[in-house]
Amino acid sequence: MTNQRDGGRDRAGSDELHEECGIFGVYAPGKDVARMTYFALVALQHRGQESAGIAVGDGSTVLVNKDEGLASQVFTDADMSALSGDVAIGHVRYGTNGSKGWRGAQPHLSTIGDSIIALAHNGTLVNSDDLRRQLLDLNVPFMSNTDSEVATRLIGYFTQNTHHIREGVRSTMELLEGAYAMVLINERALYAFRDPNGIRPLVLGELPDGAGWCVASETCALDIVGARFVRDVRPGEVLRVDDSGVVSEQAVPPRERALCIFEHVYFARPDSVMEGDTIYSDRVRMGQCLAREAPADADLVIGVPDSGVPAAVGYARESGIPYDQGLVKNRYVGRTFIQPTQELREMGVRMKLNPLREVIAGKRLVVVDDSIVRGTTSKQIVRMLREAGATEIHMRIVSPEIKWPCFYGIDTDVQGQLISANYTCEEVCDQIGADSLAFLSIGGLKSCVSPGGYCCACFNGDYVVEIPEESFRGKFLKGYHPNNLTSAPESTRRRVSEVAEQIEKENQ
Ligand code: SF4
Incomplete structure (x- = not known):
């Protein structure tokens, strides 16, 4: 990006x-x-x-x-x-x-x-x-x-x-x-x-x-x-x-506590414990919640490895639709580098994921993934699954739509690159070529993790720490009005020299 x-x-x-x-x-x-x-x-x-x-x-x-x-x-x-x-x-x-x-x-x-x-x-x-x-x-x-x-x-x-x-x-x-x-x-x-x-x-x-x-x-x-x-x-x-x-x-x-909620969805390892629960069980609950919020008529649930897999298990458990492994991940892919052409980008995805034809051919699939950022990977996964014989593909995403850039350590910093900031859910569904698409709600996501304050800014634009204008200039699309962006006036902000002077006085 x-x-x-x-x-x-x-x-x-x-x-x-x-x-x-x-x-x-x-x-x-x-x-x-x-x-x-x-x-x-x-x-x-x-x-x-x-x-x-x-x-x-x-x-x-x-x-x-x-x-x-x-x-x-x-x-x-x-x-x-x-x-x-x-x-x-x-x-x-x-x-x-x-x-x-x-x-x-x-x-x-x-x-x-x-x-x-x-x-x-x-x-x-x-x-x-x-x-x-x-x-x-x-x-x-x-x-x-x-x-x-x-x-x-x-x-x-x-x-x-x-x-x-x-x-x-x-x-x-x-x-x-x-x-x-x-x-x-x-x-x-x-x-x-x-x-x-x-x-x-x-x-x-x-x-x-x-x-x-x-x-x-x-x-x-x-x-x-x-x-x-x-x-x-x-x-x-x-x-x-x-x-x-x-x-x-x-x-x-x-x-106000504001732990990044994406740690639970995607970043942290499933065997890590955060706020008393393993990330694995959080993700299973997310899949269960998504099955209640966005049911689908299908034959099989598969997950996009790695973080989509526990959520797919949860979706299957709640919906009663069988779960199976439909995508195999190559664990030895290092950096995939910048792919200058669409053809190479598709090869890049295939380097990481390959469908199991005998599992998915002739099946109506629910495909559970953690998030959609630009939409290019989802599009390639859908195409790959259709080529492998899937008859219907219902994408289910265990996070809300990512509409806002992150300024707190994640590399989504230009809103124009986020597909959900530019298109409705129906339009994204068309673009990735799925038969249906649904995202977990913010309320649903929060109900799956332990109680407490979370940063959800990339979903709702409520930034927990104010951001100076020089950091956000040019990063938002017209018509978007995020909260808590403008810094306090220069006159009210403490400066390095002032803190140093205070230390000097205290030392005298
Ligand atoms: S904006 Fe999103 S990715 Fe960034 S810290 Fe907040 S929840 Fe995490």
Whole structure:
């Protein structure tokens, strides 16, 4: 997709939503923290496949190893052996904001006097351009164009003034706006913190036998290192983990909770637990709810792998229509690159999915998928299933229509590219060539996940964090009026220099 802040990168070959990142942190003296982090990154690989990185604090310095590619491509056994220490963080990235390549890979390093910090971030800061300009005016240098480096530099800048990283983080959180779950290390401690709305997930886990603590984007990363889920990191909270244990501080007041509801629909792994339920059971419930909201007269229910499958099981369970596997996924497809022609784009989809003819030939199908973004993949799936002999295709989508761009870490940032923002449900049905099409309602979706506040902005345009005009200019279609876009007037916003002055006064 074209991303204006990203120099016009075109992801025309991709019709999928992409999470920006997965993060992990561990404090475990005497353990192989680098290898534990590597295992966790493999568990979180679905959250980003463009780059991977690990930083380790060994008591006297912080070492980082990062590069483009999957975790298994970036790290060798020798790399792991070279990264020894007591504390580590890791990151996998699908970048939509800022630099690509090595410079955009995380963790970011920053020097503060004699000390070094490394930071890894999941989410998007909506005011990073403004903060970067302010830091450049204060002669703070930058290596990349990412919002995550803005956070790193800001923490470095304030920590220099306060001499305490926790103070530096707290002051930085007063200025950051948007979605962020972050992990940070210096030579001997781990920090983890989350935006005041809790848009991106972050959980705390404890290693067995008091061996240490870890934090991760999802519980599947805790499972892989044998950690017990303790709790979610709270919105606006900072955790510091070192030899004195876990210390919690509410750095900024929590706001209305707004966890990204798409974590439940698509991003998170089905074996992860969020808000007390496995993602798998949430998805089964979504399929059941969709079967009640949008029944179909059909012979067989199939799901589009992976996230459509549990929802298809739920749809079948509720409707009484048998379920079977109608599409096979190739699990070894890496990046499919930009496909310049329609023919190559279709091959790209076939590289990932292939129909099971003997299962679907002659059948009236209900096809359950997680979402429709541009519609190109759905169109190709419908065509593929008809060629394989399906007699009717009823598409059922376990999310509402995506009509609004996301500014909080997902790469749907131009409304014109979203098919449901441009066409009615009937028109989309015609365009993808299905016999019928239905989407789960917002109310239905919310009834399938645990109670609490969720961000649903990509469905209803209710943005939970206000967005500066420079970030949204040119991204909305005429006639759309999203809520909560305009920033507070410049005069009422706090500036980096003001926070620094306040710190100086407090230190006197
Ligand atoms: S706009 Fe949509 S994808 Fe973005 S954070 Fe909100 S719910 Fe998630």
